[in-house]
Amino acid sequence: MQLSLLLGLILGCALVVHVARYWRPFGFAASVGATILLVWAVQGATTETIDLFGVSFTLQPLARDYLLIGFALSGLLAIATSFGETRRTLGFLFWSWIAWLVALCVDGFVVGVFAWATGLAALVLAMEPRRAQRVGGAAYFLVLIIVASAMLLLGNRFIQLYPLTPDQVTLVDSAILFFTWGLGLLLAIVPFMLWLGPMADETPLPIIAMLLGLGQPIGFWLLYELIGQYPRLLEQSNLLTIFTYGGIGAIVIGGLLCAFERRAGRLMSFAALYALGFVLLDFSRGTLEGTAYGVIETFARALSLSVIAASIAIARTKSQRWLNALAILIFIFGALNLVGLVPGISLATRWNLLLELEATDRRLFFVVMLATVGVLIGTARFVMLWIETIANPPVSESDDSFTASPLAPRGIRQRLRAQVTRIVEQLTQRVPTPLQRTVRGIEQNWTTVFATMLLLLFGALVLWYGNTPNLWLQRTLETVEQLAFLR
Amino acid sequence: MPSLSDLARAFAAVSAFQQVFGLVLVVAVVVLVSDWRVSLLALAVQYVLVAILLSTLIPLQIATVRMIAGGLVALMFYITARRTQPRRRKQRAQGEAPPTESVDDVLPRGVFWTNLPFRLIGLALVSLSVIVISSQFVLLNAPLLFWVTGLWLAAGGLLTVALTRDALKLGMGLLFFTSGFGIIYLSIDNSLLVYALLVISDLVIALAISHIASVPSSLEGRRHGEM
Numbered sequence: 001m002q003l004s005l006l007l008g009l010i011l012g013c014a015l016v017v018h019v020a021r022y023w024r025p026f027g028f029a030a031s032v033g034a035t036i037l038l039v040w041a042v043q044g045a046t047t048e049t050i051d052l053f054g055v056s057f058t059l060q061p062l063a064r065d066y067l068l069i070g071f072a073l074s075g076l077l078a079i080a081t082s083f084g085e086t087r088r089t090l091g092f093l094f095w096s097w098i099a100w101l102v103a104l105c106v107d108g109f110v111v112g113v114f115a116w117a118t119g120l121a122a123l124v125l126a127m128e129p130r131r132a133q134r135v136g137g138a139a140y141f142l143v144l145i146i147v148a149s150a151m152l153l154l155g156n157r158f159i160q161l162y163p164l165t166p167d168q169v170t171l172v173d174s175a176i177l178f179f180t181w182g183l184g185l186l187l188a189i190v191p192f193m194l195w196l197g198p199m200a201d202e203t204p205l206p207i208i209a210m211l212l213g214l215g216q217p218i219g220f221w222l223l224y225e226l227i228g229q230y231p232r233l234l235e236q237s238n239l240l241t242i243f244t245y246g247g248i249g250a251i252v253i254g255g256l257l258c259a260f261e262r263r264a265g266r267l268m269s270f271a272a273l274y275a276l277g278f279v280l281l282d283f284s285r286g287t288l289e290g291t292a293y294g295v296i297e298t299f300a301r302a303l304s305l306s307v308i309a310a311s312i313a314i315a316r317t318k319s320q321r322w323l324n325a326l327a328i329l330i331f332i333f334g335a336l337n338l339v340g341l342v343p344g345i346s347l348a349t350r351w352n353l354l355l356e357l358e359a360t361d362r363r364l365f366f367v368v369m370l371a372t373v374g375v376l377i378g379t380a381r382f383v384m385l386w387i388e389t390i391a392n393p394p395v396s397e398s399d400d401s402f403t404a405s406p407l408a409p410r411g412i413r414q415r416l417r418a419q420v421t422r423i424v425e426q427l428t429q430r431v432p433t434p435l436q437r438t439v440r441g442i443e444q445n446w447t448t449v450f451a452t453m454l455l456l457l458f459g460a461l462v463l464w465y466g467n468t469p470n471l472w473l474q475r476t477l478e479t480v481e482q483l484a485f486l487r
Numbered sequence: 488m489p490s491l492s493d494l495a496r497a498f499a500a501v502s503a504f505q506q507v508f509g510l511v512l513v514v515a516v517v518v519l520v521s522d523w524r525v526s527l528l529a530l531a532v533q534y535v536l537v538a539i540l541l542s543t544l545i546p547l548q549i550a551t552v553r554m555i556a557g558g559l560v561a562l563m564f565y566i567t568a569r570r571t572q573p574r575r576r577k578q579r580a581q582g583e584a585p586p587t588e589s590v591d592d593v594l595p596r597g598v599f600w601t602n603l604p605f606r607l608i609g610l611a612l613v614s615l616s617v618i619v620i621s622s623q624f625v626l627l628n629a630p631l632l633f634w635v636t637g638l639w640l641a642a643g644g645l646l647t648v649a650l651t652r653d654a655l656k657l658g659m660g661l662l663f664f665t666s667g668f669g670i671i672y673l674s675i676d677n678s679l680l681v682y683a684l685l686v687i688s689d690l691v692i693a694l695a696i697s698h699i700a701s702v703p704s705s706l707e708g709r710r711h712g713e714m
Contacts (some may be wrong), residue, residue, distance in 0.1 A: 114684045124695045129702055135657045139699050143648050146661055146692065150668045154626075157676050337584065 001044045003057055003105060009041050010097050017078060018091025023416055027082040027090055028450065034094060035075025042067045049107075057105040062307045062479035063221070067104065069299055070097065073306040077206040078444060079309035079454055083447045084317040089204050092126035096215065103218050109156045109229075112222045117149040120186070126207045127199075137198030144185050145193050151182030152222075159230050169236055176237045180240060183219050188212075189280070189432055190249030193273055200265035208265055209309035212272040215304035220283070220298070224291075229301065240284045245278030248364065255371025258378035262385060264312050267378055274375050275301040275338050281353055291483070292476045293349045299472075300337060300346045303465055307334030307458045314451045315386070323452060324390045328383060332456045333462050335379040339372055342462060345469040495547050503632055509536045510636050511614075514643030517659055518610050518650065521598040523568045530659050531561045533640070537666050540636060545682065546674055553669075556686045560662060560693040567697040568655055594602040606650060608614045613642045626671060633674035640667030658696030665689055 001009075013034035020030035042064060049058045059067075078093045099119035103112045124145075127138035155178030158171050184192040200208055227234050234240070254274030261267045279301065282294035308331055315327040336342045340350030358365040431439070465472070501509075505589040509532065515576025542550035599606060621635045629637075640663050647660025669685045 110678075110681055110684070114688065118686070118691060121691050121695050125698050127699075129654070129699055135652050135654050139654055139657050139696070142692065142695050142699070143657070143661055146665060146688070147645075149688075150664075153668075153672060153681070157672070160676075300560075312582075468653065 001041050002046055002048075003050055003059060003101075006041055006045050007098060007101055008099060010094065013038055014091055014094035014098065017094055021082070021087040021090040023420075024082065024087070024447070027087050028079065028447075031075060031078035031082045031090065031340060035072065038071040038075065038094075038097075039068060041368055042071055051377050055111055056107045057102070058107060059105050060479075061482055062476075063104040065475065065479055066217075066221070067097075067101065069302065070100075073214065073302055074210060076454065076458065077209060077310055077313075079203075080451070081206050081314045083314060083451050086204075089126040091208055092123060093210055094205060095125075096120070096122045097212070100215070100218055104221060107225075109222060109226045110153060113149050113152045113156070114227065116215075116218050116222060117145050119218075120145050123203075123207055123211050123215065126204065127202045127206070129202055137195070137200070137202040140195055140214065141199045148182040148185035148416065149335065151178045151185070154228065154389055155179040159226070159233055172232065172236050175233065176239055176242070179223065179239075183223060184246065186219055187216050187276065188250075188269075188273055189246040189276070190253045190273075193250070193253065196269040196273060197266050200263070200269040203265060205264060205268065205309040205312055206306075208268050208272075209302075209305040212269060213305035215296045216276070217279075217302070219278075220294075233285065240286050243280045243284035247277040247284060248368070249277070249373045250274065250280060251277030251368050255374030257374075259374035261378050263379060264382070266310055267382055271308075271335070271338050271375050271378070272301065272305055274371060275304070277371075278340070278350060278353060280453060282349070287478060288477065292473065292480045293352065295476050295480055296345060296349050300340075300349075300465070303462065304334045304338035307331070307462060310458055311455060314455060318448060318451055319457065320448060321390055323448060323455075325387075326452065326455050328386055328390075331386075332379070333459055335375075337462050337466065339375050339379075342466045345466055345472050347466070348469055351383070353358055490550075490629065491547065495542075498542050498547070501536075501539050506536055506540055507632070507636060510639060514639060514663065515610060517647050517656075517663065518643060519603065519606055523598075523653075523655060526656065526659055526677055527564055527568070530662060531557060531565070533663065533666060534558070534561070537640075537670065540633070540670060541673060541682075544633070544677060545679065549679065549682065553682075553686055553689075556689050560689055563693045563697050564655060564658065567700050571655075571701055598656050599650050600652050601650055609646055609650065610643075613646050614639075617642055627675040629671060629674040633670050637667045637669075637671035637674065639666070640670065642667070654696060654700035658693065658700070661692055661696070662689060665692065 012240045013030075017027070017030045020026035025218075043352050045059050045064055045067075047059050047061065047064070049056050051057075073098065078090055081087060081090050081093065092250065094118035099115045099122065103115035103119065106112050121142060122144050124138055127141070129136050129138050133209065155175045158175035158178065161171055181192075183189070185195075188196050199211075203211070250273050254270050254272075254277060257270040258267060258274060261270055275297065277292050279297045282297055284290070285293075311327040311334065313330040315324050315331075318324070333342065337346050340346045354368065357368060428454050513529040513533045513536070517526050520526060520529075534554055538550045538554040538557070541553065544550075600611075617635065617639050621631070621638055624633070625634055644660045644663030644665075644667060647663065648657050651657050651660065665685060665688060669682070672681060672685075
């Protein structure tokens with residue numbers, strides 16, 4: 001499938017899901033359909049180069065794998081969101097991919113940065129400010145996107161001019177300064193992570209998973225594409241050292257913040273920061289294996305965040321105790337995968353890094369282990385709180401009391417619902433009673449059945465991902481090998 | 488109807504000093520004045536002045552695109568402000584509490600975190616910083632006029648972002664920042680692609696800010712110790 005067709009397909013899917021969100025069955029069906037369609041389309045996407053307005057677009061194998069995982073996880077998050085009463089964010093799980101596809105395929109840093117920033121800005125529309133007309137996490141995140149993009153563009157200009165004066169290393173140093181500033185802000189690398197908390201307060205959990213798990217790593221892709229064009233950016237600078245310090249800082253601060261956090265959104269964000277630290281440490285090796293491990297960690301991080309977000313989102317929608325217990329189990333799976341404790345590939349990559357740390361700097365090794373304990377403490381406290389909520393369910397938390405989003409057009413939805421109910425009533429009068437009973441049962445419990453299936457699917461996905469290390473490592477090594485900067 | 492040559496003549500009539508003075512004035516207005524109408528007017532004037540400035544770097548037809556985009560942005564902000572601000576004023580006049588759950592929204596609060604003297608001092612400090620930086624450093628041999636005006640707009644925009652607690656005002660600050668950045672970037676890289684992307688990004692920013700400013704509060708009570 002050609003890239004332009006794929007772009008059109010994403011646009012169509014996003015539009016359909018966005019419109020279908022008004023009625024739950026439609027929203028669910030559209031989410032399932034869009035997920036299957038997009039995953040199928042990416043599998044068949046062509047790697048040929050196309051030119052548009054003098055800019056060339058190519059879908060590299062690693063980018064295709066990333067899109068595959070991205071669409072699958074976004075789709076699963078959309079399905080989890082479709083069970084809830086508040087489905088305003090459903091379409092936004094797909095809209096950003098239009099811009100991000102451009103960022104992943106374009107052969108130009110400037111357009112890539114603009115596309116990446118546009119995708120992130122689209123997610124701002126899915127955020128819900130805590131106070132009407134007041135600035136908060138969402139508004140500050142928007143400011144951050146703009147400022148960081150400006151820094152990245154300035155850095156790019158410096159590195160573009162460098163080959164004209166190869167003896168002037170100052171230009172490379174300035175470029176690195178701006179890149180660190182820009183990427184540090186958007187990736188929330190220590191000390192630029194101050195926006196994470198306020199942003200998490202105003203963002204629905206599936207959107208946090210998408211932003212941090214799938215949106216942030218595109219920055220790495222853009223940087224490595226640029227390094228492919230200007231290899232001296234890596235050779236004549238201390239970029240890898242910056243990655244090392246940034247990674248250690250992210251692990252320590254992320255773990256520390258997790259230990260004291262009880263809010264779901266913030267806990268997810270800080271745990272994501274902790275996992276980002278390992279990605280940075282992997283990339284800081286500057287070797288093929290290091291980069292491949294970094295890519296695997298990135299995928300594991302996205303998967304874990306999606307599992308965590310989906311399990312909490314389903315638990316908030318459904319009041320059945322057994323379903324909540326299952327959601328807790330899947331949540332723990334996701335959290336352990338994020339920490340790197342699920343046996344399999346996550347543990348293998350993490351363990352590799354920890355062994356290296358233990359051999360080079362034992363104090364650092366213990367600090368990293370302490371940070372890991374911090375994330376585990378935060379997760380355990382959250383699970384305890386969750387179990388407490390199941391044991392003593394608050395009245396307002398029940399299914400019926402869930403208020404619809406103020407933005408949802410209640411008029412259209414209620415009118416549609418009334419029409420459908422009237423038609424169904426007319427039809428059911430002609431149907432035999434046992435069949436009527438079965439239909440009523442399905443009508444009342446279909447979301448529970450599908451939510452259970454989704455949770456089990458997530459659990460199976462984590463297990464499969466963790467226990468097929470050879471498959472993933474081989475695939476990642478093959479695709480990473482083709483990156484320009486490694487060639 | 489005025490033609491493009493009329494516009495060129497009008498642009499040529501504005502001297503460099505007048506442009507700089509105008510940009511200093513509009514930034515000062517946005518930082519110091521709370522009223523959204525006056526700020527919106529300053530934003531619109533800023534777009535015109537920046538278009539005049541950029542017309543010396545890029546063709547006039549292309550420079551006017553930014554002016555048109557600025558008009559659209561101002562229109563978006565105007566509609567948003569009309570939707571949100573009068574409602575609050577009307578409610579306050581009738582002595583009714585707004586239909587929000589948050590106590591913070593019931594109590595009327597200012598547009599800025601700080602009072603006028605503090606903002607005045609802040610603006611003075613930023614002006615001083617811009618003068619010092621532009622006299623000490625030059626970014627990649629950017630012409631002085633573009634370097635100074637770009638730096639001033641970007642710094643003024645960031646100051647507005649830092650001082651305000653009103654979403655619409657923050658959007659104005661952000662647009663001032665992008666204008667400043669656009670001037671600086673175009674003076675060191677005369678790329679039409681970047682210019683076009685900056686114009687598009689202004690519209691995206693305006694859209695996002697309009698959304699943030701108009702969406703109702705959604706406190707669901709799940710903040711401290713939430714499940």
